[in-house]
Amino acid sequence: MRIFFSICVICNLVLVLSSANAAPFKECPTQAFLGQSKVASLYGVNLATGYYSGISSEMGTTDKINALGFNLHDSYLYGWSYEHGTLAKIGDDYQVEPTSVINITNSNFYVGDVSVEENAYFAYRYGSGLYRISLNPDSSDYNTMTLVPGSESISLSIYDMAFHPNNGLLYAVDRRGDLFTIDVTTSEVKWKSYVGHSGTFGAVYFDVDENLYLSRNSDGIIFKVDTSTIRPEAVEFAAGPASSNNDGARCAIAPIIENVSKIDFGDAPDSYGSRFESNGARHDLTVSTLFLGSAVDSESDSYVHPLSDDEIGLDDDDGVSFVTGMEVGSDALLSIVSSSAGYLNAWIDFNGDGDFDEDEKIVENYFTNDSTSTVLYSIPASASSGATWARFRLSSTAGLGAIGGASDGEVEDYKVEITNAGSTTQYYPGQNDFVTIAYEDNWPFLGDFDMNDLVVFLRTAVVKKDNNIQSIKIAGKVVAVGAAYHSGFAVNIPGLKREEVDEDGIIFTINNKLQSASPLELGREEAIFIVTNDVLTQVAAGEACLFYRTEPGCGSDIQMEFSMTIPFVGLVPDTQIPNSLFDPFMFATPGFYHGSSFTVPPGRSKEIHLKNMAPTSAVNTMFLGFGDDSSNPSVNMYYQSENGMPWAIELGTQWKHPQEYIDVVFAYPLFERFIRSSGEEYPDWFMPKYANKDLIFEK
Amino acid sequence: MNLLRNFILAITVFVSACGGSAGSNENSTNGSSVADVDSIVNIPVDDVLPVPTVQSTKELEANQFFDLSSSYELSVDIDISKKISESRAFLSICSDFEVLESGEIKIGYENCILRTSIKNGLYKGNLNVTNDNEKLIVAIWFFDSDEKPYIKIWGKNDENKLIIS
Numbered sequence: 001m002r003i004f005f006s007i008c009v010i011c012n013l014v015l016v017l018s019s020a021n022a023a024p025f026k027e028c029p030t031q032a033f034l035g036q037s038k039v040a041s042l043y044g045v046n047l048a049t050g051y052y053s054g055i056s057s058e059m060g061t062t063d064k065i066n067a068l069g070f071n072l073h074d075s076y077l078y079g080w081s082y083e084h085g086t087l088a089k090i091g092d093d094y095q096v097e098p099t100s101v102i103n104i105t106n107s108n109f110y111v112g113d114v115s116v117e118e119n120a121y122f123a124y125r126y127g128s129g130l131y132r133i134s135l136n137p138d139s140s141d142y143n144t145m146t147l148v149p150g151s152e153s154i155s156l157s158i159y160d161m162a163f164h165p166n167n168g169l170l171y172a173v174d175r176r177g178d179l180f181t182i183d184v185t186t187s188e189v190k191w192k193s194y195v196g197h198s199g200t201f202g203a204v205y206f207d208v209d210e211n212l213y214l215s216r217n218s219d220g221i222i223f224k225v226d227t228s229t230i231r232p233e234a235v236e237f238a239a240g241p242a243s244s245n246n247d248g249a250r251c252a253i254a255p256i257i258e259n260v261s262k263i264d265f266g267d268a269p270d271s272y273g274s275r276f277e278s279n280g281a282r283h284d285l286t287v288s289t290l291f292l293g294s295a296v297d298s299e300s301d302s303y304v305h306p307l308s309d310d311e312i313g314l315d316d317d318d319g320v321s322f323v324t325g326m327e328v329g330s331d332a333l334l335s336i337v338s339s340s341a342g343y344l345n346a347w348i349d350f351n352g353d354g355d356f357d358e359d360e361k362i363v364e365n366y367f368t369n370d371s372t373s374t375v376l377y378s379i380p381a382s383a384s385s386g387a388t389w390a391r392f393r394l395s396s397t398a399g400l401g402a403i404g405g406a407s408d409g410e411v412e413d414y415k416v417e418i419t420n421a422g423s424t425t426q427y428y429p430g431q432n433d434f435v436t437i438a439y440e441d442n443w444p445f446l447g448d449f450d451m452n453d454l455v456v457f458l459r460t461a462v463v464k465k466d467n468n469i470q471s472i473k474i475a476g477k478v479v480a481v482g483a484a485y486h487s488g489f490a491v492n493i494p495g496l497k498r499e500e501v502d503e504d505g506i507i508f509t510i511n512n513k514l515q516s517a518s519p520l521e522l523g524r525e526e527a528i529f530i531v532t533n534d535v536l537t538q539v540a541a542g543e544a545c546l547f548y549r550t551e552p553g554c555g556s557d558i559q560m561e562f563s564m565t566i567p568f569v570g571l572v573p574d575t576q577i578p579n580s581l582f583d584p585f586m587f588a589t590p591g592f593y594h595g596s597s598f599t600v601p602p603g604r605s606k607e608i609h610l611k612n613m614a615p616t617s618a619v620n621t622m623f624l625g626f627g628d629d630s631s632n633p634s635v636n637m638y639y640q641s642e643n644g645m646p647w648a649i650e651l652g653t654q655w656k657h658p659q660e661y662i663d664v665v666f667a668y669p670l671f672e673r674f675i676r677s678s679g680e681e682y683p684d685w686f687m688p689k690y691a692n693k694d695l696i697f698e699k
Numbered sequence: 700m701n702l703l704r705n706f707i708l709a710i711t712v713f714v715s716a717c718g719g720s721a722g723s724n725e726n727s728t729n730g731s732s733v734a735d736v737d738s739i740v741n742i743p744v745d746d747v748l749p750v751p752t753v754q755s756t757k758e759l760e761a762n763q764f765f766d767l768s769s770s771y772e773l774s775v776d777i778d779i780s781k782k783i784s785e786s787r788a789f790l791s792i793c794s795d796f797e798v799l800e801s802g803e804i805k806i807g808y809e810n811c812i813l814r815t816s817i818k819n820g821l822y823k824g825n826l827n828v829t830n831d832n833e834k835l836i837v838a839i840w841f842f843d844s845d846e847k848p849y850i851k852i853w854g855k856n857d858e859n860k861l862i863i864s
Contacts, residue, residue, distance in 0.1 A: 424815035644761035652769035652829030
């Protein structure tokens with residue numbers, strides 16, 4: 001892909017006539033310069049992604065330019081002009097201007113750079129030696145070529161070299177992959193390390209952080225070498241341009257990243273390689289015609305999980321559909337949409353170890369066109385069941401790895417679920433959706449019915465096989481706490497006994513952090529899972545706000561997310577647990593005041609459940625039927641007022657709850673019709689389209 | 700790891716009606732009919748929300764056994780064994796889908812209610828579905844051949860049954 005900026009071509013046509021005294025570059029460029037072709041052409045390379053574009057194809061010479069170096073002392077590029085057989089100076093018009101070098105040899109040079117410490121150019125040729133040319137007009141040896149004493153014995157098969165940004169040494173990697181330093185005053189050559197990759201590294205560059213970048217001619221791969229380590233190694237960093245004739249130059253004191261606003265990153269956890277500093281998967285969007293799905297957008301860096309690329313900017317992770325599930329030891333199908341022709345590579349972290357191994361590649365160089373394709377792949381028998389991550393990369397470059405830069409295309413990361421073969425998963429209300437449970441906490445007395453004393457988003461997943469439940473997953477978010485009472489939140493699974501739970505196998509996270517304490521409540525026969533004993537230890541009201549996310553102007557991010565994966569000890573028939581919502585309830589935090597009607601803090605003896613859901617064995621049944629509560633356990637009536645109104649309701653969506661002190665019937669007027677018709681009318685009264693938008697909480 | 704056995708399907712899937720309790724005999728993948736979902740009786744959205752007739756929710760009266768549930772139980776009974784040649788398939792019932800003007804259906808497989816392997820085109824079970832979902836998409840994909848996916852739109856009915864046969 002070579003794209004020349006037309007504006008530069010036009011300016012070059014003008015400047016070729018008057019290039020004798022071109023101006024220097026205005027600043028230390030962050031892009032790398034790459035000289036290629038038999039007749040010199042100059043490219044700009046973003047080393048962050050490998051994206052490169054033509055700067056000038058008309059440099060005012062009939063032959064190539066090699067041994068390029070950027071001189072930060074005068075902000076000109078220098079290189080060896082094969083047409084003129086001498087050092088040439090290149091300014092911001094990109095025209096070759098030969099210099100008059102005194103004492104010049106008869107050789108051409110393809111290995112060279114400009115020193116960072118002094119205003120001098122150095123060129124090396126195998127069998128001849130290392131030469132210095134002063135570029136300082138005030139120096140007595142200005143423009144004079146001299147052999148560095150002792151350098152005639154240097155015998156390195158190198159194709160470019162670069163000055164370190166601050167130690168004065170030249171660095172080069174030979175074709176075998178050995179990294180050497182060269183002292184330009186003593187001609188001392190030191191072996192540093194074997195970098196792990198061999199080849200013709202025709203263009204090498206430094207950045208200000210002591211990283212050396214190697215561009216391999218044969219395939220264009222750009223490697224990054226951290227020279228600050230004792231034994232530097234090369235890691236694949238980006239897919240750049242391949243060429244038989246390469247030479248690079250760069251302002252060594254510039255940082256490496258440029259134009260980050262035009263890069264697409266993945267958003268898997270950083271252990272998979274997502275952030276720039278982790279050499280994360282990234283695609284240059286300067287030419288953004290190749291992408292997955294319907295769109296691609298850029299980020300300044302990866303929004304790694306639990307943030308999401310899709311929640312910031314466009315929802316652009318839309319190119320891959322998992323049209324079948326992923327079952328251990330089975331085939332599976334993917335549907336892929338691409339905007340134009342490119343190569344797809346994809347990985348799934350089958351062993352769940354937090355990275356994409358080479359044997360976890362599920363799609364390799366699959367050529368896809370501007371269409372929808374279906375791809376069959378396999379889940380190995382050794383795969384671990386449970387949640388993991390998948391990565392998809394589309395590019396015009398074949399053979400991309402799971403990390404590193406690419407000059408075009410897109411990366412999409414997905415959190416996926418691997419299940420055991422032959423299993424069935426039922427989601428409520430959906431894999432990535434939530435219902436809402438909203439509570440009034442003044443039970444057993446009626447409250448203000450703003451239904452925001454505790455608001456929790458909740459979803460469940462039940463994994464079955466052969467009509468037996470294998471595991472249950474409960475996930476949620478604490479969305480609002482419009483209460484002063486300290487309360488906890490828990491989920492009881494009706495029909496399940498505590499002893500049927502594989503307690504050691506429970507995976508419980510809060511805000512994606514694994515919790516060491518078991519959520520399974522002690523001392524109960526039922527299986528009760530305590531999410532938190534006190535939501536007020538997990539969330540906080542904003543400044544100058546009384547409550548968490550209920551008052552106008554008191555918005556904040558959701559501060560508590562939780563997840564529980566609950567395995568079972570033996571076979572649990574699915575008929576034993578027919579209800580997908582289970583029994584979410586709030587309870588009084590032990591030790592905390594809960595109103596004057598309780599002479600002592602009620603703690604676990606006070607629970608608030610959805611209407612007609614029975615309390616757990618923790619409750620003091622003396623409270624049932626007390627105050628405004630009209631529970632009658634003998635006919636399975638619980639948690640309802642004399643009018644049959646509840647203290648807790650379920651809403652079938654991610655509900656926009658009423659503002660503080662706003663009665664739900666005013667925020668959602670059709671609630672009245674729903675109640676009066678016993679649910680026959682407006683069963684979806686809670687949807688945003690029915691909200692009185694001035695009365696609901698908006699962040 | 701040579702896992703890749705690729706084949707390409709044109710996934711321009713056209714929809715035929717399935718809604719209603721009895722289901723339809725049409726196979727969506729062999730026809731060119733466009734979306735023709737059974738009409739669903741919708742209560743129209745009021746342009747202006749009504750003013751409550753009460754001063755507070757506490758004044759409302761609800762039947763004591765009306766639990767205010769925001770979901771319904773859906774009975775699913777699928778038997779397409781006579782229409783398919785392949786035994787191994789994967790069934791998804793999802794809420795997120797869009798019928799494009801072309802008749803093609805865009806399905807959000809990341810937000811399904813049921814995901815299960817099926818054999819011989821058979822599945823029976825019950826699902827809890829939230830009340831706002833009056834239409835669902837049923838998608839069956841086959842593993843071992845280039846048989847086209849079987850796609851149906853289901854519309855809510857009084858019996859809350861999803862039957863495909």
